[in-house]
Amino acid sequence: MTLEELREIASKEKASRQQISHCLNICMAAGCLSAHSDAVKESLAEEVATVGLRGSCRVQGVGCMGLCSAGPLVSVEPTGTLYQGVGPDDATDIIRSLTEEPVTRLECSRHIPFFERQVGVVLENSGRIDPERIEDYIAAGGYEALIKAITEMKPNEVTEQVSKSGLRGRGGAGYPTGLKWGTVSKAPGNTKYVICNADEGDPGAFMDRSVLESDPQRVIEGMVIAAYAVGASHGYIYVRAEYPLAVKRLQTAIRQARHLELLGREICDTQFSFDVDLRLGAGAFVCGEETALIASIEGRRGTPSPRPPYPAQSGLWGQPTLINNVETYANVPPIIRNGGEWYATRGTRKSKGTKVFALTGRIAHTGLIEVPMGMTLREIIFDVGGGIPEGRKFKAVQTGGPSGGCIPEPFLDMSVDYDSLAQAGSIMGSGGMIVMDETSCMVDVAKFFMEFCMSESCGKCIPCRAGTAQMYDLLAKITDGTATHDDLKMLEDLCDLVKFTSLCGLGQTAPNPVLSTLRYFRDEYLAHIEEKRCPAGVCKLLPIAD
Amino acid sequence: MSIYLDKVAQPSDDKRWKLVGATMRRNGYRRDALIEALHTVQQSFGYLDEPSLRYVASSLRVPLSQAYGVATFYHFFSLRPPGEHTCVVCMGTACYIKGAPQLLAEAEKATGAKAGETTPDGRVSILTARCLGSCSLAPAVVFDGVVAGKVAPAGMLAELHKWKKHDA
Numbered sequence: 001m002t003l004e005e006l007r008e009i010a011s012k013e014k015a016s017r018q019q020i021s022h023c024l025n026i027c028m029a030a031g032c033l034s035a036h037s038d039a040v041k042e043s044l045a046e047e048v049a050t051v052g053l054r055g056s057c058r059v060q061g062v063g064c065m066g067l068c069s070a071g072p073l074v075s076v077e078p079t080g081t082l083y084q085g086v087g088p089d090d091a092t093d094i095i096r097s098l099t100e101e102p103v104t105r106l107e108c109s110r111h112i113p114f115f116e117r118q119v120g121v122v123l124e125n126s127g128r129i130d131p132e133r134i135e136d137y138i139a140a141g142g143y144e145a146l147i148k149a150i151t152e153m154k155p156n157e158v159t160e161q162v163s164k165s166g167l168r169g170r171g172g173a174g175y176p177t178g179l180k181w182g183t184v185s186k187a188p189g190n191t192k193y194v195i196c197n198a199d200e201g202d203p204g205a206f207m208d209r210s211v212l213e214s215d216p217q218r219v220i221e222g223m224v225i226a227a228y229a230v231g232a233s234h235g236y237i238y239v240r241a242e243y244p245l246a247v248k249r250l251q252t253a254i255r256q257a258r259h260l261e262l263l264g265r266e267i268c269d270t271q272f273s274f275d276v277d278l279r280l281g282a283g284a285f286v287c288g289e290e291t292a293l294i295a296s297i298e299g300r301r302g303t304p305s306p307r308p309p310y311p312a313q314s315g316l317w318g319q320p321t322l323i324n325n326v327e328t329y330a331n332v333p334p335i336i337r338n339g340g341e342w343y344a345t346r347g348t349r350k351s352k353g354t355k356v357f358a359l360t361g362r363i364a365h366t367g368l369i370e371v372p373m374g375m376t377l378r379e380i381i382f383d384v385g386g387g388i389p390e391g392r393k394f395k396a397v398q399t400g401g402p403s404g405g406c407i408p409e410p411f412l413d414m415s416v417d418y419d420s421l422a423q424a425g426s427i428m429g430s431g432g433m434i435v436m437d438e439t440s441c442m443v444d445v446a447k448f449f450m451e452f453c454m455s456e457s458c459g460k461c462i463p464c465r466a467g468t469a470q471m472y473d474l475l476a477k478i479t480d481g482t483a484t485h486d487d488l489k490m491l492e493d494l495c496d497l498v499k500f501t502s503l504c505g506l507g508q509t510a511p512n513p514v515l516s517t518l519r520y521f522r523d524e525y526l527a528h529i530e531e532k533r534c535p536a537g538v539c540k541l542l543p544i545a546d
Numbered sequence: 547m548s549i550y551l552d553k554v555a556q557p558s559d560d561k562r563w564k565l566v567g568a569t570m571r572r573n574g575y576r577r578d579a580l581i582e583a584l585h586t587v588q589q590s591f592g593y594l595d596e597p598s599l600r601y602v603a604s605s606l607r608v609p610l611s612q613a614y615g616v617a618t619f620y621h622f623f624s625l626r627p628p629g630e631h632t633c634v635v636c637m638g639t640a641c642y643i644k645g646a647p648q649l650l651a652e653a654e655k656a657t658g659a660k661a662g663e664t665t666p667d668g669r670v671s672i673l674t675a676r677c678l679g680s681c682s683l684a685p686a687v688v689f690d691g692v693v694a695g696k697v698a699p700a701g702m703l704a705e706l707h708k709w710k711k712h713d714a
Contacts, residue, residue, distance in 0.1 A: 030680060285676065
């Protein structure tokens with residue numbers, strides 16, 4: 001495949017689009033699918049055939065359009081009209097509207113902050129292209145970055161661009177991506193591996209799933225570029241088995257990329273060969289930790305190992321291994337296409353670019369968003385997210401899943417970047433944002449996450465295995481109304497102990513939800529202990545014995 | 547190697563073992579294919595039983611203890627057959643704060659099976675999931691593999707009742 005051949009595919013695809021006057025895009029990502037968008041697609045296709053528009057109107061499934069709470073979503077090109085809550089019965093009206101006025105009862109304005117405040121880098125193709133057709137991705141400029149990288153750039157120049165972009169790991173920890181690539185490329189050894197961590201285990205997070213379902217080729221392209229930069233010839237995508245649709249689309253994407261020889265031997269007639277295999281996770285949260293993930297790819301129990309040695313030195317089968325998250329790889333093609341400096345124009349001084357968030361919980365617009373780093377929490381929740389429904393009051397936003405914390409109202413004007421979130425006692429995490437109003441009890445939320453960490457602890461190190469269980473028991477005592485001040489003291493001591501002595505990130509961050517709620521909502525803990533009362537009315541406290 | 551492998555006989559002449567064999571062959575009978583092979587077993591048979599663990603372990607030359615360790619470590623693998631119908635209540639954060647605990651309690655009350663259990667007649671399994679990633683549709687419940695969003699207790703009980711009616 002040369003650049004000319006690639007562009008030929010693109011122009012052929014574009015030419016075939018010239019022949020049609022309308023294109024109906026139906027969201028076929030998991031969110032809208034569970035609202036039966038497949039039936040909508042079928043019904044629209046039937047209607048198109050019935051009225052004899054087959055030659056001029058295309059009906060295609062696309063990826064996530066973001067506003068999942070309003071699904072099933074259908075967009076009409078070239079007018080850009082967006083319809084929400086579409087049912088199979090609406091097909092006749094929608095097809096008729098192609099030549100007449102839009103169907104107002106279904107119309108969803110694109111001129112709302114939810115759409116206007118977003119910036120598409122990772123999600124630039126999401127909801128626009130058919131994720132099951134590589135030609136669609138190529139027509140949108142896909143794989144140009146790969147061909148540019150391997151035919152025009154030296155591996156270290158690729159890494160340099162990524163360093164210049166200021167991209168930091170999107171899996172949560174925020175390690176500079178360029179630095180990681182540099183370490184792996186300099187590590188001695190002829191066999192190196194590239195791994196894509198798609199084991200998105202944080203409850204309340206679905207960014208990676210959505211990217212994989214909506215634009216899988218982008219992740220593969222990012223991986224191939226990374227492999228070229230670090231000198232790897234084989235890669236693995238470790239994806240949750242709980243995401244069957246993402247798995248299916250990845251399988252299709254890999255097959256199509258191989259067919260066009262964008263994966264395989266001597267890509268673009270260069271010396272560079274690279275291929276990718278899928279590995280299915282099996283429902284262990286700890287496998288999101290890189291050493292545990294490697295153990296799982298090797299077919300073993302997913303228990304972490306002490307670092308160093310870091311995977312960059314000794315990873316999969318003892319070889320230097322690059323592990324990045326889905327969203328990190330998805331950022332790579334635009335960085336190579338437009339240059340690192342272009343990427344670095346967005347974001348804050350230390351957190352560059354954009355970030356994808358999954359907005360959920362007590363918020364009007366639940367769904368998937370991409371905003372520049374540095375946007376404030378208030379803008380994200382109240383402008384993009386549309387605020388809290390039912391006239392309720394904002395209480396806290398939880399970021400970073402079980403490793404993160406709850407951020408209260410006084411921090412709403414804080415800019416969202418790696419460092420500010422850490423200062424507020426939470427973490428960026430992979431991008432889940434769960435908004436809570438006054439109907440959530442913060443002790444109960446802390447207990448929820450501790451139960452999660454307790455069951456997901458792999459059991460290898462004692463502080464995490466025993467500590468999370470003890471902390472859970474103490475939290476259960478508090479929500480039962482049987483705890484004393486001594487219990488609270490012990491809980492705080494245990495938080496410290498588990499945080500500083502656990503082997504891996506799971507244990508080290510497990511106390512975060514407790515620590516952050518204790519920091520900002522201590523009065524709620526005290527109300528449970530002293531007054532035997534749950535201010536939010538969630539916990540069923542035992543009656544006080546006389 | 548091939549002589550040794552020939553000795554590992556399939557547990558039965560059920561055709562589904564061919565699928566399991568194909569997965570192992572595709573991975574060159576390497577030991578790291580253990581999880582992949584167990585996935586195929588579970589996909590084909592619904593769960594992992596002792597004969598299947600023995601077959602996979604000996605085919606890949608992995609100690610049975612290691613195969614058992616892997617099968618019990620990962621939540622996705624089940625060592626017991628699932629019920630005829632499954633109801634999976636998502637207990638992810640978004641679903642949790644939107645009422646998933648009440649849904650689970652209702653499902654347990656209606657069927658008499660606790661989370662992770664199957665009714666004694668083998669009809670219905672009540673399960674929980676960590677997070678389905680369908681957070682925008684919270685609370686979500688999966689009825690026989692089909693995700694339903696924004697589920698209210700009444701809607702869920704109606705679904706469960708359907709299974710009962712058919713069984714009667």
